[in-house]
Amino acid sequence: xxxxxxxxxxxxxxKILEEVKENLPPKASKSVVKKILEAVYAEYLESRADxxxxxxxxxxESIGEQGTQMTLNTFHLAGVAEMNVTVGLPRIIEILDARKxxxxxxxxxxxxxxxxxxxxxxxxxxxxxxTKLADVTDEFSINIRDMLVDVILDPKKIDDxxxxxxxxxxxxxxxxxxxxxxxxxxxxxxxxxxxxxxxxDVYKLKEKIKxxxxxxxxxxTQVLPVRRKDEFVIITAGSxxxxxxxxxxxxxxxxxxxxxxxVATFLGIEAARExxxxxxxxxxxxxxxxxxxxxxxxxxxLMCASGNVQGITRYGIIRDKASVLxxxxxxxxxxxxxxxxLAGEEDLLTSVVExxxxxQAIPIGTGLPGLLSKPKxxx
Amino acid sequence: MAEVFINNKxxxxxxxxxxxIARIVEERRKGNLHFTVNVTYEKDLDSIYVEANKGRINxxxxxxxxGKSMFTDKHxxxxxxxxxxxxxxxxxxxxxxxxxxxxxxxLVSFFEEDLTPDHTHLEVHPTxxxxxxxxxxxxSNFSPGPRVLxxxxxxxxxxxxxxxxxxxxxxxxVNLLHTPQKPMVSTLMYELSGYDKHPQGQNIVVAxxxxxxxxxxxxxxxxxxxIDCGLGRSTYFRPCISEELRYAGGLTDEICIPDxxxxxxxxxHDYRYLEDDGIIYPEAAVSEGDVVIGKTxxxxxxxxxxxxxxxxxxxxxxxxxxxxxxxxTVDFVLVxxxxxxxxxxxxxxxxxxxxxxxxxxxxxxxxxGVIGLIVPxxxxxxxxxxxxxxxxxxxxxxxxxxxxxxxxxxxxAKVGALGGHYVDGTTFVSDKEDDLRAELLTLGFRExxxxxxxxxxxxxxxLAKIFVGNMYYLKLRHMVANKIHSRAxxxxxxxxxxxxxxxxxxxxxxLGEMEKDTFVAHGASLLLKERFDADRTVVPVCEExxxxxxxxxxxxxxxxxxxxxxxxxxAIELSYAFKLMLEEFKSLGIYPKLTxxxxx
Numbered sequence: 012x013x014x015x016x017x018x019x020x021x022x023x024x025x026k027i028l029e030e031v032k033e034n035l036p037p038k039a040s041k042s043v044v045k046k047i048l049e050a051v052y053a054e055y056l057e058s059r060a061d062x063x064x065x066x067x068x069x070x071x072e073s074i075g076e077q078g079t080q081m082t083l084n085t086f087h088l089a090g091v092a093e094m095n096v097t098v099g100l101p102r103i104i105e106i107l108d109a110r111k112x113x114x115x116x117x118x119x120x121x122x123x124x125x126x127x128x129x130x131x132x133x134x135x136x137x138x139x140x141x142t143k144l145a146d147v148t149d150e151f152s153i154n155i156r157d158m159l160v161d162v163i164l165d166p167k168k169i170d171d172x173x174x175x176x177x178x179x180x181x182x183x184x185x186x187x188x189x190x191x192x193x194x195x196x197x198x199x200x201x202x203x204x205x206x207x208x209x210x211x212d213v214y215k216l217k218e219k220i221k222x223x224x225x226x227x228x229x230x231x232t233q234v235l236p237v238r239r240k241d242e243f244v245i246i247t248a249g250s251x252x253x254x255x256x257x258x259x260x261x262x263x264x265x266x267x268x269x270x271x272x273x274v275a276t277f278l279g280i281e282a283a284r285e286x287x288x289x290x291x292x293x294x295x296x297x298x299x300x301x302x303x304x305x306x307x308x309x310x311x312x313l314m315c316a317s318g319n320v321q322g323i324t325r326y327g328i329i330r331d332k333a334s335v336l337x338x339x340x341x342x343x344x345x346x347x348x349x350x351x352x353l354a355g356e357e358d359l360l361t362s363v364v365e366x367x368x369x370x371q372a373i374p375i376g377t378g379l380p381g382l383l384s385k386p387k388x389x390x
Numbered sequence: 391m392a393e394v395f396i397n398n399k400x401x402x403x404x405x406x407x408x409x410x411i412a413r414i415v416e417e418r419r420k421g422n423l424h425f426t427v428n429v430t431y432e433k434d435l436d437s438i439y440v441e442a443n444k445g446r447i448n449x450x451x452x453x454x455x456x457g458k459s460m461f462t463d464k465h466x467x468x469x470x471x472x473x474x475x476x477x478x479x480x481x482x483x484x485x486x487x488x489x490x491x492x493x494x495x496x497l498v499s500f501f502e503e504d505l506t507p508d509h510t511h512l513e514v515h516p517t518x519x520x521x522x523x524x525x526x527x528x529x530s531n532f533s534p535g536p537r538v539l540x541x542x543x544x545x546x547x548x549x550x551x552x553x554x555x556x557x558x559x560x561x562x563x564v565n566l567l568h569t570p571q572k573p574m575v576s577t578l579m580y581e582l583s584g585y586d587k588h589p590q591g592q593n594i595v596v597a598x599x600x601x602x603x604x605x606x607x608x609x610x611x612x613x614x615x616x617i618d619c620g621l622g623r624s625t626y627f628r629p630c631i632s633e634e635l636r637y638a639g640g641l642t643d644e645i646c647i648p649d650x651x652x653x654x655x656x657x658x659h660d661y662r663y664l665e666d667d668g669i670i671y672p673e674a675a676v677s678e679g680d681v682v683i684g685k686t687x688x689x690x691x692x693x694x695x696x697x698x699x700x701x702x703x704x705x706x707x708x709x710x711x712x713x714x715x716x717x718x719t720v721d722f723v724l725v726x727x728x729x730x731x732x733x734x735x736x737x738x739x740x741x742x743x744x745x746x747x748x749x750x751x752x753x754x755x756x757x758x759g760v761i762g763l764i765v766p767x768x769x770x771x772x773x774x775x776x777x778x779x780x781x782x783x784x785x786x787x788x789x790x791x792x793x794x795x796x797x798x799x800x801x802x803a804k805v806g807a808l809g810g811h812y813v814d815g816t817t818f819v820s821d822k823e824d825d826l827r828a829e830l831l832t833l834g835f836r837e838x839x840x841x842x843x844x845x846x847x848x849x850x851x852x853l854a855k856i857f858v859g860n861m862y863y864l865k866l867r868h869m870v871a872n873k874i875h876s877r878a879x880x881x882x883x884x885x886x887x888x889x890x891x892x893x894x895x896x897x898x899x900x901l902g903e904m905e906k907d908t909f910v911a912h913g914a915s916l917l918l919k920e921r922f923d924a925d926r927t928v929v930p931v932c933e934e935x936x937x938x939x940x941x942x943x944x945x946x947x948x949x950x951x952x953x954x955x956x957x958x959x960x961a962i963e964l965s966y967a968f969k970l971m972l973e974e975f976k977s978l979g980i981y982p983k984l985t986x987x988x989x990x
Contacts, residue, residue, distance in 0.1 A: 152391075153403075348980060367906065373910060376914060377914060
């Protein structure tokens with residue numbers, strides 16, 4: 012049996028061979044297997060792109076045409092205050108541009124056993140959540156006469172965190188510079204130092220300390236424990252892979268983020284490629300569109316080919332194009348031309364845009380095949 | 391404790407926000423605070439915002455106290471007698487102005503009879519919640535908001551009697567509807583805006599049915615007989631302007647019939663309408679190329695090269711002629727002078743526009759469409775009473791747009807036309823649909839506005855009953871005569887040698903970036919090359935330095951301006967735009983060296 016498969020090792024990809032192996036009918040005879048493999052090979056050849064096929068343009072048109080539908084179909088549900096996720100065209104643009112900061116970063120935090128069984132899941136989730144001062148405070152009040160801000164803490168919430176008032180006072184003191192912070196009972200008092208302290212400065216201070224970090228993972232604004240099959244997963248709004256990986260109960264091997272660049276940094280380029288594909292497909296599916304996965308894979312491959320995630324922008328993959336003219340034809344032409352001229356670059360006119368500019372046959376489709384002939388040797 | 395902000399600046403806190411706000415409002419109504427000061431209480435944030443800034447839109451409302459309107463019959467009486475005016479009502483605190491924020495704290499009643507003790511304000515009139523243009527749509531409370539807005543917008547493009555003194559005006563690009571009418575169905579706004587002094591449309595008979603597919607996709611079928619009777623007939627006016635400018639050195643333009651030896655002389659034929667003063671006479675029928683105002687200007691520059699030029703003192707032609715595709719009749723000639731005292735000639739051209747296929751018409755409900763077919767009067771369907779519709783509107787325009795007001799107007803205007811009275815369609819307070827239907831029944835018609843109709847060509851009765859009635863229709867200013875355009879070969883731009891752009895310049899239709907991409911995606915490489923051949927050129931290139939060389943036709947010899955004659959120079963074919971780009975590179979300080987290679 013294996014000899015037959017060996018025969019096809021050069022013709023078919025390992026993955027296909029494996030799938031065929033798995034799905035063979037039981038007790039298939041050698042001739043049947045041979046027939047099956049022959050049929051698979053024929054199908055494989057059929058589904059390959061022809062030489063000279065402009066796969067890139069077909070991919071971009073396939074995504075682009077559906078993208079116009081997407082803009083029209085994007086609508087919001089007024090008044091629904093659940094986790095608000097960027098979807099639709101804005102999300103696609105964000106992924107393909109490889110933005111450093113995305114609009115709604117999210118993580119799926121998987122937990123190690125036994126933490127993932129659902130016991131105390133709420134408490135575990137709260138340890139992930141970024142707790143701000145406002146979350147543990149009853150009231151912020153301004154004392155206009157003495158120019159003070161009184162932070163009246165909620166003793167129960169502080170207890171829940173396992174904190175003391177003194178610890179909170181230390182944290183506030185650390186987050187502010189040169190301020191007089193005192194604790195008395197449940198009240199932490201902040202006095203503004205310096206001359207000419209106006210009422211608006213006190214108000215600004217009050218708004219500022221509301222957001223002081225107290226506990227949890229920085230940047231995680233919401234947590235939502237969800238049941239996945241027989242375990243619990245924490246979905247978060249806000250992404251901070253670095254700090255989450257530092258928590259003892261987190262399963263690092265499965266935890267992911269929708270922030271492609273963060274994934275590339277902490278999990279590697281292959282993971283980033285998968286994330287791009289997964290995130291783009293997610294948007295497309297949520298919009299009820301039908302785009303072939305291979306178009307997106309092509310885009311993701313292109314973005315990750317260099318080893319770093321590069322956006323489809325003039326600072327990303329466009330900068331790596333071989334042709335000077337092709338680069339110049341995409342945004343900020345003069346900048347590209349001057350840098351190319353300084354390096355003394357040569358444009359070999361091997362791709363599409365350059366040849367369109369010159370009005371020469373483009374090396375695609377009918378323009379690709381050339382005529383090879385052996386000239387007669389002159390005597 | 392509620393935080394108080396005045397003009398968005400934190401000011402302090404108050405114990406009782408309700409009382410604080412009541413106090414401010416009271417002082418404003420008394421006149422102690424300016425009437426544009428507004429105050430809002432934001433409950434969730436527990437803060438009070440007092441606004442006295444500029445840039446807020448305020449809106450007048452009648453104050454209501456304990457469920458009773460402050461505006462009483464006494465006020466109404468005094469107003470009609472002219473004893474008090476609007477400002478007095480504001481001063482008395484009967485009417486107050488609210489901004490968008492303060493409105494959040496109010497409960498405004500639409501009608502006086504709906505008032506309850508909870509209400510704080512009453513609308514001055516239900517129509518006051520919509521704008522001037524939108525209020526021109528009758529029965530608009532029966533249609534979706536967006537359609538009503540479109541309906542209001544469309545009316546701004548309608549042709550009508552835009553100014554009564556049009557015959558002595560020199561307007562740019564204006565139209566005049568020949569027989570405008572007052573609408574059968576109107577709204578309060580028609581009265582307020584003096585619409586009957588500048589009407590825009592005509593009352594016509596509309597049947598809602600399909601007609602051989604010529605009214606699909608928002609087209610309309612129109613009756614040739616109606617057009618012959620003057621439906622939608624308009625005149626288009628356009629001025630030609632020229633002035634005698636004075637230049638440095640005592641040189642001036644001259645309005646005259648140009649001499650033959652002038653630079654840029656057109657042809658004897660083109661100047662044939664000009665009278666001795668160089669200006670065309672009224673009622674001359676002109677067309678493309680004909681000169682309307684003859685003018686010559688002094689030579690442009692006197693550069694050093696001109697000293698050797700024999701034609702140094704040649705004046706150039708600078709008259710005004712009709713451009714490509716333009717026709718018209720000279721309507722009015724005006725000779726005057728402008729602010730600087732230069733002689734100014736204005737000639738107004740007139741062109742009658744009879745509705746043709748492609749001209750745009752609309753009802754007042756955002757139901758615009760173009761004429762798809764003009765049918766002879768004899769072939770139009772007719773009702774049992776012999777009424778032939780002027781226009782056939784497609785029923786498919788109704789379900790998706792849900793413009794019910796369009797349908798109600800048909801019934802309303804039908805009742806008005808048959809009953810001999812105008813119908814009120816003012817938003818929210820219009821004549822009731824049920825009353826209109828009842829009246830239609832008493833007039834001897836089906837109350838739903840449907841009628842049996844007969845095919846005009848065969849005389850057979852149409853199986854379905856057809857919804858037919860009167861309607862106010864407007865001709866919009868978009869007419870095919872101003873838009874039709876085609877080109878095979880034609881003018882090219884001087885700089886790039888690519889076809890010109892736009893109808894006015896007889897331009898080409900661009901095969902743009904994305905269209906180009908479709909060629910590439912299909913792999914139609916050679917077809918793409920052929921399509922972009924418009925600016926194809928052959929240039930000699932020096933193999934030595936890779937720059938564009940010079941070819942001397944007389945000597946049949948090519949040479950390079952850098953490397954001289956003893957270098958190999960080969961001709962290559964490329965787009966002129968690229969050759970231009972290479973030269974632009976040089977101007978940037980970039981040396982674009984071409985390396986030639988054998989093609990095969």
